[in-house]
Amino acid sequence: MELAHVSDLHIRWRPGQSGAPFARYLNKRVVGWLNLTFHRSHPIAVLSALVADLRESPPDHLAVTGDFTNLALPGEFERAREFLEATELPAERVSVIPGNHDTYVRASVGRFEEVLADWLDPALGVEAWPRSRRVGDVLLIGTQSCVPTPVFQAWGAMGERQLSALGEALASDDAPVKLVLVHHPPLLAGGKPEKPRRGNRDAAGLLEACVGRADAILCGHTHRAFHHVHEGLHVLCAGSSTSSVKALGEGATYNRYRIEEGRLLGYEVRGYDPAQGRFVHLRNESLGALEAARS
Ligand SMILES: [Fe+2]
Ligand SMILES: [Fe+2]
Numbered sequence: 001m002e003l004a005h006v007s008d009l010h011i012r013w014r015p016g017q018s019g020a021p022f023a024r025y026l027n028k029r030v031v032g033w034l035n036l037t038f039h040r041s042h043p044i045a046v047l048s049a050l051v052a053d054l055r056e057s058p059p060d061h062l063a064v065t066g067d068f069t070n071l072a073l074p075g076e077f078e079r080a081r082e083f084l085e086a087t088e089l090p091a092e093r094v095s096v097i098p099g100n101h102d103t104y105v106r107a108s109v110g111r112f113e114e115v116l117a118d119w120l121d122p123a124l125g126v127e128a129w130p131r132s133r134r135v136g137d138v139l140l141i142g143t144q145s146c147v148p149t150p151v152f153q154a155w156g157a158m159g160e161r162q163l164s165a166l167g168e169a170l171a172s173d174d175a176p177v178k179l180v181l182v183h184h185p186p187l188l189a190g191g192k193p194e195k196p197r198r199g200n201r202d203a204a205g206l207l208e209a210c211v212g213r214a215d216a217i218l219c220g221h222t223h224r225a226f227h228h229v230h231e232g233l234h235v236l237c238a239g240s241s242t243s244s245v246k247a248l249g250e251g252a253t254y255n256r257y258r259i260e261e262g263r264l265l266g267y268e269v270r271g272y273d274p275a276q277g278r279f280v281h282l283r284n285e286s287l288g289a290l291e292a293a294r295s
Contacts, residue, residue, distance in 0.1 A: 001136045003179075004059035006050065006254040007220030008067040008099065008240035010042040011083060013075040042242040046252045046272050050241055051086045053270065053279035059256060061135050062089055065220040065238065066099025066146065066183035068116075072108035077115040084119060091119050095133065095140055099183040099220060100154050103146040130166045130180075132173070137262045139175035141166060141214075145184040145200055154221075156184035158202040163209050170213035176262030178214045182206065185219040185237055189226035207233070215264045216287075218255075225253045225269065227285060234287060236267070245274045253282065 054062065068083070069076035084094060096119045098112040113120060121131060129144035143166060145156035158166075170178055184200035186207050193199060198221075200206060207230060210217055216234035225239035238255050245251025252272040258265045266286040273280045 001060040001138070001259050003135075003138070003257045003259065004054060004062045004254060005065065005218050005236070005238045005257065006054075006062065006241040007065040007183075007238040008223055009047060009050075009064070009080070009083065009242050010067055010070050010101065010240065011047065011076055011079040011242075012042060012044070012070060013073060013079050041244050042240070043244055045277065046242045046245065047083065049272055049278050050252070050254065051083065054087045054089070058087075058089060059093075061093050061095065061138075061140070062087060063095045063140065063179075063181055063218060064097070065181050065218055066097050067101045067220060067240075068096075068099070068112075069102050069104075072102050072104035072111060074111070074115070077102075077111060081115060081118075084116070093135075094119050095135075095142055095181060096120065097142040097181045097183060098144060098146050100146045100149065100156060103148055106148045109148065129162055130169060132169050134173075134175060136259070137176045138259055139170075139173045139178045140181065141169055141179070142181045143206075145182050145202070152197065154198045155196065156200045156202075156221075158182075158200070158206060160205070163202060163205040166206075167209035167213070170209065177259055177264050179264075180206075180210055180214050180217045182217055182219050184221050185235055186217065187228055187230055187235055188222060189224075189228055191228055191230060194222075207231075225255070234264070243272075245272050252279075254279075 068080035102112045103109055131142040133140050145158050147157055186200055186203035188194055211231045211233050216236055219237050222237055223240040226237045228235045239253040241252050241254040243251040255267045257267040264287055268284050269282045270279045271282040
């Protein structure tokens, strides 16, 4: 099976924006004029091209690791819904978790779960993180690392209850492949810790819950894709899938993981090519040589 991993869409919406049906524009490849009405760092043309790429080659499953929005405004969440609908993937083939921008202020806590309820297991309720689901050979566990933070702060925390539930869920399931979705990475490229004002305050607990039990942590937040291996555990960041692009390979990216015969074999990195106005193949990475040290 193939799992697409996109992140940090930061879909822009402004109060009073015209009611033109947003989804209509997601079908078009180049909508340059719309960029003028949206923030330049996450152009709508790149979001549109991302949707086109997912439609052209639909993955078996899509995971979105947070930061759908900028300010967690209701209008932004409506755009997030429209993005998910525009992929034309049924809800059971999509897994979503929130990012820190989706829980931007205290008043927005719970809005993610409310507006995107169709893509979350309704039986579990709003507070039910972590959320586990079985997708073929894969146990996919969505977690919540986001809390409202003071201005200029973007750190995350997961809490003891969630981490212990995560550890138990990983230990008690016999799925051949186990993947954990989290917005804040526990480590950056090369194993470096994130700055305290941006990092996951429960990074050590997250790693402890996952090492030896999970194959990989799929994350976002840093807006730059990376792959690091920590004690046999792959940490894979998709980057921002809608970043503005100076040149091919320097901006928006997303990953497509290959899972075959109960193993996470490798992944393709796809990136937005501004010259063509579409996502293209950037490179293939193999994970076979670095098999997770699961017991
Ligand atoms: Fe982000
Ligand atoms: Fe973030």
